Amino acid sequence: MPTILITGASAGIGAALARVYAEKGWDLILTARREAALTALAEEIWKTHGQTATVITADLADPNAPAQLVAAITERGLTVDGLINNAGFSRTDGFLTTDPAAHDAMLQVMLLAPVALSRLLMPGMVQRGFGRIINVASLAGHMPATGGDTLYGPIKSFLIKASQGLWLEARGTGVHVTALCPGYTLTEFHDVNGSREEVSAAYPAWMWQTAEHVARVGYEACEANRPQVTPGAMNNVMKALAKLLPNGAALKMVGGHAERLDRL
Template identity: 50%
Template structure:
């Protein structure tokens, strides 16, 4: 039987690249998409050599409304279909809502929400028809705790992905399609370098709160296989998520007000 294919967005670094390696190690061919073609081609070559599977580099910008169709067209040109989808592409947009441009916020929503929903909507029917599918939406611990000042839409979009994943999970209990929201906390990757908060988080976040991208990606893979709708990797993050459910909202919001500036540019 032909190998299944996993599509990973935001695959050029961090959790995305780690997810590609994880799926390849479990015998999946992988389709890799992100903006940086050189990174994708290097990762594809590494995966082919290391895991002996096929790896397709499909550069695309999901900020472009045509980006999803471009990626799926590239997969179709190879005569392939998507059996597993890791919606990982994303970034942070520093600043407050009033001091950032709407153009930047609209682009953020396109990448973080619209492209995720569109990609999922376009691959899900085929998964249902074939009675097999795995979908991992990379959300965040930020989607499970109160919002903070700065990066205004980040927690909101991640909270959306959690609810989106829960609904998809319930809708597909009898279809063979497993859906999980992966909700990592602080993860060693390029995320904070890109948005300019590396110094802040390095100084403000203790080492025991950090996880490696490989650990997070492995947890996401295992959650999807087990069909767990929410996965929070790491004991400290699990504890924080549990506490957020029981602490009164005004207490939690006050804590975010006092601590949020350690982690975000406002």
């Protein structure tokens, strides 16, 4: 059975992707900082799908974590056939008022760790002639950056572009690479960054998608070897508008979005 490594697998889109891949017959390696949540998910997956889920805790904010994680996987005699770079978080208090250490952690977890893990694991996939990589980006990566959550969008833009480059390099090797770009998704993400009340009040229920829906769209897109997928018709309309509008108009649009949240 193929085995897939999922970072940030303790909740939200990461956990939903774990359930989808288990349903499709994959064994799993689940990693995040919260061991109890990972263990509970691993037990659920075994009971529901009969798939093995190995739990390895890691804090990807540590620059040494990707290499240590791969070493721990190798020590267990496991082969990684798929990689989902999902771990991430945001800081919405503003660039100038956020602790620089928090920005360093964002860049390490969401940008440098995916690069390192891809570089460590993709050569084996190419050699074996089979592999799957999903980089969980965001609709924000297609939009102009917003004030307040200043680094989040640019980091996700990087993931989209890096995924496109990897997709081009992997053509003909049996390795599929996809950037998954969800919009607003019902997870604990906004609870963690403290914006749940504001975003829930600002946007109607029909704009939100479930983590399970996002995960299934991501799975199907990666199997089809699509370099990028954005779940949801409205999200694709917003992505298209951001590309078509002049820079000034696009910045005004996202600036109005930020001001709307601040007023709530």
